[in-house]
Every structure is written in C-alpha cells, then in structure tokens.
Amino acid sequence: MAQGYLRAMPHSSPDSSVVFLTGASSGIGAATAKLLVANGHRVFATARRLDRLETLANEANASGPGQMMVRALDVMDVEAQKAAVAECMTEFGRIDVVIPNAGLGIFSNMEEADLEDWFTMVDVNIKGVLATLHVTLPHLIASQGLVINIGSVASRNVFPFSGVYCATKHAVLALGEAIRQDLRTKVASTTICPGAVNTDFIEQTKDSELLDQYRPNFKKGMRPEFIAEQALLAIQNRGKGIVSDITLRPDFL
Ligand code: NJP
Numbered sequence: 001m002a003q004g005y006l007r008a009m010p011h012s013s014p015d016s017s018v019v020f021l022t023g024a025s026s027g028i029g030a031a032t033a034k035l036l037v038a039n040g041h042r043v044f045a046t047a048r049r050l051d052r053l054e055t056l057a058n059e060a061n062a063s064g065p066g067q068m069m070v071r072a073l074d075v076m077d078v079e080a081q082k083a084a085v086a087e088c089m090t091e092f093g094r095i096d097v098v099i100p101n102a103g104l105g106i107f108s109n110m111e112e113a114d115l116e117d118w119f120t121m122v123d124v125n126i127k128g129v130l131a132t133l134h135v136t137l138p139h140l141i142a143s144q145g146l147v148i149n150i151g152s153v154a155s156r157n158v159f160p161f162s163g164v165y166c167a168t169k170h171a172v173l174a175l176g177e178a179i180r181q182d183l184r185t186k187v188a189s190t191t192i193c194p195g196a197v198n199t200d201f202i203e204q205t206k207d208s209e210l211l212d213q214y215r216p217n218f219k220k221g222m223r224p225e226f227i228a229e230q231a232l233l234a235i236q237n238r239g240k241g242i243v244s245d246i247t248l249r250p251d252f253l
Contacts, residue, residue, distance in 0.1 A: 016066065017235055018092040019043045020085065022075050022132055023102030025052035027199030028150065031224035032099060032231050034059075037066035039232055044088040044095075046073045046081075047102065075102045075128030078135070085135045095139040097235055099148045100132035103172075105165035107205040107214065117206075118164045125168035129175065141186045146238065148231050149176040151193040153247060161210055169193075173245065180244055190234040191245040196221030222250050 019036055023029035025047035033045045037060040045068055047053055053070035060068045069091055073080035088095060103125045106117040133147065140147065154166040155173035176191035183189075202218040205211050230246060237243070 016040045016042060017096035018088070018094050019097040019099060019235075020088055020095050020132075020136055021045045021099045021101060022128070023047055023100075024056065024070070025049040027201060028194075028197060028224045028227045029099075029101045030056055031228040032101065033068055035225065035228040035232055036235075037061070037068050038063065039066065041066045041097075041235070042092050043068045044084065044092065045070050046075075046084055048072055048074050075100075075131060076123050078131045081131050081135045085139065089139065094143050095136055096143045096145045097148060098132060098136045098140060098145070099150070099231060100129040101150045102128055102132075103150060103168075104204045105154075105162060105201060107161045107165065107202075107210050108207050109161055109210075110163060112207070113164070114206075121164050121168050125165070126171045129172060133175070133179075137183075137187070141183070144186060144188075146188040146190065146234065146242075147176065147179055148234055149173070149189070149191040150227075151176065151191045151245070153193055153195045153249070155191070155193050156247075161207075176245065188238070188242045190243055192227060192230050192234075193245060193247045194222060194227050195247075195249040197224055197227060198222065199224050220250065222248060 019041050021029060021033055021043055024033045024045035033043045033056060036043050045053055050072035057068040057070045071084045071087060073084055104121060106121060149172050151173045152169040154162060154169040158166045173191050176189045179187055179189040196218045198219055198221040202214050234243060
C-alpha cells in the first residue's frame, strides 16, 4: 500500500510512469517495485530469480492501482536486456524512468581476493548498468525521461575490504553525472547513494570473518522501503526540479 504522504494515483492517469527496473527480486529493487505499483506506476521488473519476481508481481498486481510485469534476465546478457525493453515497449508503449538497480558487493582482503569476484562486480555493477542504460536511452530521450541510478556511500568514499566495490560505485555516480551533463535537455538524472541497507546484499561476501564483522551493521541498516521512497519522490518531483544526487545514511551512524 502507498505509505503516508506518498499519494496514490490511478493506473492510467497521465501521472502514471512506466518504469524499467533491474534487480527487482529482492531488497531495494523489490521494495521499489512494490511502492511504485502502489502509487499507480507501471513497472517492468527484471532479475534472474523469476519465482521471486512472480510472487512479487502477483502481490503487487492484486493491490494495484499500478501494474507490474516481470522478465527473468541477467543484466550481463545484453540481448536479453534488449528483448526485455522491446517487451516493455509492446506492453506499455513507453519508458519514462529507468532504475538500473541490480548490483552486488563481494568484500574481501585485497591480498586474498578472487579475481573472478572482482570481475563479477565490474560486470554487474558497471557493464550491467551500462547495458541497461544503452538499451533504454533512446526511449528515455523520446519520453524526456529520468534515470535513477543506485550508487552508494561507496560512490565517494573508499572503505576497507571493499575497494573494487567502491570503484564500481564511483563509476555509477560518474555515469549519473555524465547523463546530467551530456543529456541535460533530454533526460534527467538522479543518483541515490545509500549507506547500509538491511537487505541480502552482505550475504554475497564469502569471507566468513568479514561477514561476521559486517552483518550486524547491515542488519541495523536502513529499511529498503526508505530507499524506494526516494525513487518515488524523484518521479513525483518531475516538473518541479531534480535532486541530482542524494546520500542516505542510517540513523545509528
Ligand atoms: O541487494 P540484494 P540490495 N543480473 O542482494 C540482482 C546497492 N546498495 O537490494 O538476479 C540481474 O537484496 C538480484 O537479483 P537476482 C547495491 O550495490 C546496497 O541491497 O534474482 N540481476 C537482486 O534483485 C545494488 O546496486 C546497499 O539474484 C542481478 C539485486 O540485484 C542495489 O543497492 C548499500 C544480477 C540485489 O539485491 C541493490 O542491492 C549501498 C545479475 N547478474 C548500495 N546480480 C546495502 N544493501 O547496504 C544481482 O550503498 N542481481
């Protein structure tokens, strides 16, 4: 259901945006899909785990007033992303907002890091985001749309044992700023930079000592719904102004 001050809109109102979202099967992406549908938006949601997407869509569509469609894909598969965009255009006819949210962090000591883990973070967090942006930009330009990138506090700072993750999130912030500058009159850009959020994110880390050390902080982190609210506000603010980047931190820090 729509929360508090966040106004619900009828499904086909002119204020109903079509949102292309990646990483929608859990955490921030799932919370964002739910909140946007509850506020009348039409969400084309992707991730690899189709069962989770379908459960989410069944729940969201049962309550409305917006609509959610899902498709399983790996963001590293460019052809699959193209097919998803084509399906979104067929079903919804436009794309107003793109949220390339899929991402992961595998924290480790640099000396002991697995090169494949570094490459996976670069592939998903940078190349996956680039693929999503590249396949959706023509439609965003046509709709004078909005990109909402999911950066991090790691977009501006470097934290221990997470250097490569930080490097990927620096790239995400840079890309958002590049869109703001290069496409200034055509596409708006907001980058949301959260600190710790209580999702499954930290569970990708394989080093059990680091996991034990970090897990409690993430458990005390922000609710993913708080991040979702910032995405909804960015959409609702169209016509008033753009928050080009925003940092969100847990109360406890
Ligand atoms: O994490 P999690 P979050 N292809 O693990 C998907 C950033 N962030 O919600 O494919 C396609 O619950 C995965 O789906 P699936 C973070 O960097 C977080 O916290 O089914 N999708 C799932 O839906 C990331 O950019 C924190 O496994 C892929 C989603 O990504 C974003 O927030 C702090 C995929 C991950 O959901 C969402 O992460 C911060 C692939 N190859 C930034 N690989 C935080 N939680 O503290 C993964 O500063 N996904």
